[in-house]
Amino acid sequence: METHTPGPAHLLFQSGENDTAAFAALYDLTSPQVFGMLTAQFPSEDDALQATTDAYITLWRQAPHFTFDFNVDHADELARDRTVVAWINSIAQQTGRYHRPDATTIGDVDRMRAIAARLGELEPLTEAQAVALTTVWLGGRTIDEAADELDVALPTLKSRLRDAAVRLTRHYLTEITGSTSAESDPLLATRVTGTLSASGGQTAAFSDDIDVDLHVGLGSELATLNALQALDDDDAVAVEAWINRQDRDVAAQLRARTALFQRMLTWAFRRVAAHPPAHLLDSVLEQLPEQNVGIGFIETVDEYEVEEDPDQQRRSRAMFIVVGAVLIIAVIVAVIFLNTGDQRIRSAVDNAQDRTSVSATMDGASVTGHFSNDEDVAYLSFSDVPELAEDERYQVWLFEEPGGSVVSVGTYTAQQLENGEVQFRGVTNYELLWITVEPETGSETPSSTALVEMSLQD
Known part of the structure; x- marks a missing residue:
């Protein structure tokens, strides 16, 4: 008799019900890409292992609270699986970003350039676009950090990343719709561009300042950069606040675009994979905290502090920030149209x-x-x-x-x-x-x- 193997979405929801066996199965399915991403960012295996561990602990904490919250009916199981894997990869990317200050070494631009050069999925991009996207996503850099390391002006990098995201997502849609349809995966029907036209119409030019960009009408383009998790925390909050001020249909469209862009990133970099050591799963399972099923938000900082281990304290603070970043996304998806102080x-x-x-x-x-x-x-x-x-x-x-x-x-x-x-x-x-x-x-x-x-x- 043919048996059906549960996919990532099913395993995630089981994990959210305190099912460690399902969580272990979810780890087995997703850890090669998560560990591969973090190995690209951290040449030191110890750093990559620690970041991977913390990413899965964050995932365990957030599993009870995951919902498909961007007003798209995920009718197809494969569509749900794609969205869940993209969400897990976004957690891993954020974890790596917040681990960087404590890491022994960081993957430099040459490392990012070498990875970009061997990924066939990035062929629709120019070399500059591919390196910029890889540096921001796999490298865990903000746009300010990436502009400095790539030695390009910040407005130029913003434009480069925006154009890369739009072009590569169109390519992704062409590739993926050969095996599925928008009927079974409604997210595939999402418009890739907002104020940009399909022919690449002109918009106002980016500046060095996010507030100025918002003022001149580049909110939709900044939402694209935010989907790449390329903005620092303050700028990300400013862009999310702008999204919240939009009409309901516009905000829903922007949320769907964010989900689609992150799906594209997961697909484009899926070959950057590495199997973690066999012992890592046992280590992760041993460190899993009690799930807070009743409250869909993070615990207090005090619950993360371990006074006798300063190194663990630093990692815990990084994890707290990562969980907070995940929370910001979840809250803003659910808390629509909030516009405090306007x-x-x-x-x-x-x-x-x-x-x-x-x-x-x-x-x-x-x-x-x-x-x-x-x-x-x-x-x-x-x-x-x-x-x-x-x-x-x-x-x-x-x-x-x-x-x-x-x-x-x-x-x-x-x-x-x-x-x-x-x-x-x-x-x-x-x-x-x-x-x-x-x-x-x-x-x-x-x-x-x-x-x-x-x-x-x-």
């Missing part, structure tokens, strides 16, 4: 002819919701907000319907609510707003009784 939203609501204000109390605090269906935006203002325990936060939720699907707007301290506003777009898509008290790292769904229930529709 005066345009407040002005749009206050000047709207259909402006509606609803007041409520929250354990002695006053909460006022200001809504405009015509403008499709809203904001909340607060006063006299009670302080919470140090390990607790207020979390704001939006329900499509009572008891239905829910998204998080964000988590806040009492001071943040008192001194600021909670703003969001897409108000007409939701019927109900809740505010609850959750752990400081937030929850995936409300885990406590609502302090505030506010209707968003008449």
